[in-house]
Amino acid sequence: MVDAGHSARGSNSAQLRRYNERIVLQMLRKAGVASKADLARSAKLTNAAIGGIIQAMIDDGLIIETGKRHDGGRGQPATLLKLAPRGAFSFGVRIDRTSLETVLIDFEGKVIGRRAHDMILPPPDQALDIIEKDLDGLKTLLDPEEQNRIAGIGIAQPFNLGAWLHDLGLPPANFMKWDDYDPEPDLAARCGLPTFRENDGTAAAVAELFYGHGRHNDDFLYLFLGPAIGGGLVLNGDVVRGVTGNAGDVAMMPVQHGKLSTAPEKKKPWDILLSRVSLVSLARHLDPENFSSLSRLDLQAAYDDDRPEVDEWIDDCIDALTPTMRAAHALIDLPVLVIDSDLDGGFLRDLSQKLKTALEEAAPEARDTPDILTGSFSQDAGAIGAATLPLFFNFSPRATILTGGKVHGSAGAAVHEEGAA
Structure with missing residues (x-):
């Protein structure tokens, strides 16, 4: 059984080594393949120290050798390493x-x-x-x-x-x-x-942080457009949970009421993003009487068939998303917005392009607009x-491994202790 990591493994030296092991795993996850020298330089560890870590993880089955790098120079070609697919x-x-x-x-x-x-x-x-x-x-x-x-x-x-x-x-x-x-x-x-x-x-x-765009971006706001709309917040290469675990819960952000004829009855001065930006709201606009019976495949077919109701709904989504995303950008100053959805094909491309244009047009003076990337996993x-x-x-090389649950310092570099590696 793999240790879940909730309790200390003994001495500080063991904790530091464990942390450095996770730094190496993170580097391989981001790079795909790397040599021992690459890892030593990135982690700022000696060749002897990195060699011990690599050998231990090879013995544990977490990383494997995957060929040689032939760069035309003198000396032996470098052995390349990668995560072992069946290591965990x-x-x-x-x-x-x-x-x-x-x-x-x-x-x-x-x-x-x-x-x-x-x-x-x-x-x-x-x-x-x-x-x-x-x-x-x-x-x-x-x-x-x-x-x-x-x-x-x-x-x-x-x-x-x-x-x-x-x-x-x-x-x-x-x-x-x-x-x-x-x-x-x-x-x-x-x-x-x-x-x-x-x-x-x-x-x-x-998932996006570990296996998707997070391999190249340490800070982003994540949105997922499913039956409802959900989100998550990534800062400094770690996920922000919030006090109740609801950080990034964009569904509850206040918005003005939509203009679609199929919008729900107005009960309060403000609506919430969930009511306007969700696949349920698309289904409602496509078939107000039977919207709860429409499946994801029905909604995908409506987009693929270029039904005008889909374009009307996308325009209403952009109208709701633009002020909320500008507010989020002003508050957190994030460089990247990642959007994923249960719908695939060109849907996300169209939504993202329209949102990018709207955000640029709405940008205040002297303020930029976050890059918009489509998510990596769609309905999965x-x-x-x-x-x-x-x-x-x-x-993951979370700093809490070293501090008993209190975040301290950065997880971006290996930790050094004499003899720890």
């Missing part, structure tokens, strides 16, 4: 109001297997029965030795599942039973694996985000 594994569970999905990923973030159920979310006990069965089935895709390399189970779910049901066109069903229920300890007890839970927007942002973002959580907590 992780389960991800995405719990949503209308679906359950479980995936198994490898150390490179690639999906090995998945189980999915489109259904109105059942009560917690029934949902855990389904999830446990799916986890058992996916586990058989690994041999017995590989099963010992499972880092844990990540859970991604919207918080406050019983809220905003009218806006989402959903019946009361069993959602209220989830509002005061945390599935993390019960699933851990059932499966005997370390379990981690995050808001679904934050979890998707972790939630499930891969959930599965990334155990890998993030096991293998």
Whole structure:
């Protein structure tokens, strides 16, 4: 079993070495491949120190040699290293109001297997029965030795599942039973694996940080446009959770009421972004009487067929997103905005280009506009985000490893202690 990293491993020297190991893993994750000399220079460690770290992780099966670099110079060609794809594994569970999905990923973030159920979310006990069965089935895709390399189970779910049901066109069903229920300890007890839970927007942002644009960007605001809209905030190469785990919850940002004829009835002076920028609001505009029955494939087909209602809805989304994103940029001064969605094809390209134009036109004097990047995982973002959580907590060079939970200093360089490496 991979150590979940919640308790100290002994001496400060051992903690420092562990931290440096994670720095090396992060460098390989970002670079893809690197030589020992590359890693030593980047980590500012001696060749002897980096050699010990590399050998230990090769012995642990976390990194592998992957050929030689022939640059035409004298001397022996450099051995290239990379993450071992099957060096670690992780389960991800995405719990949503209308679906359950479980995936198994490898150390490179690639999906090995998945189980999915489109259904109105059942009560917690029934949902855990389904999830446990799916986890058992996916586990058989690994041999017995590989099963010992499972880092844990990540859970991604919207918080406050019983809220905003009218806006989402959903019946009361069993959602209220989830509002005061945390599935993390019960699933851990059932499966005997370390379990981690995050808001679904934050979890998707972790996947983008670990395996997507975060390999080249340490600071960005992440948006995911699904049935609702979610988000996450990445600063200094780490995810910001907030006091309640809802940092980056853009769905609750206040906006003016929309102008679409299908917009919900005005109940308050201000609306929230969720009501205007979500795939539910698109479905409502496409078919006001039966919008709750439209699937993701129905919405994708409407975009692919160039239905005019889609363009009308996108224009309303841009009208709502522009002031909220300008406000977010003014508050946090982020250089990058990453947008992903359950819809693919050219949808994100069109939305991103229109938003970029609108943000540039709305930019105040002497202020720039963040770069807008399309996300890396499309409809897989939630499930891969959930599965990334155990890998993030096991293998990310978070400063809390060294400070007992108190963040101190930067995670951007290796830590030095005489003899620690």
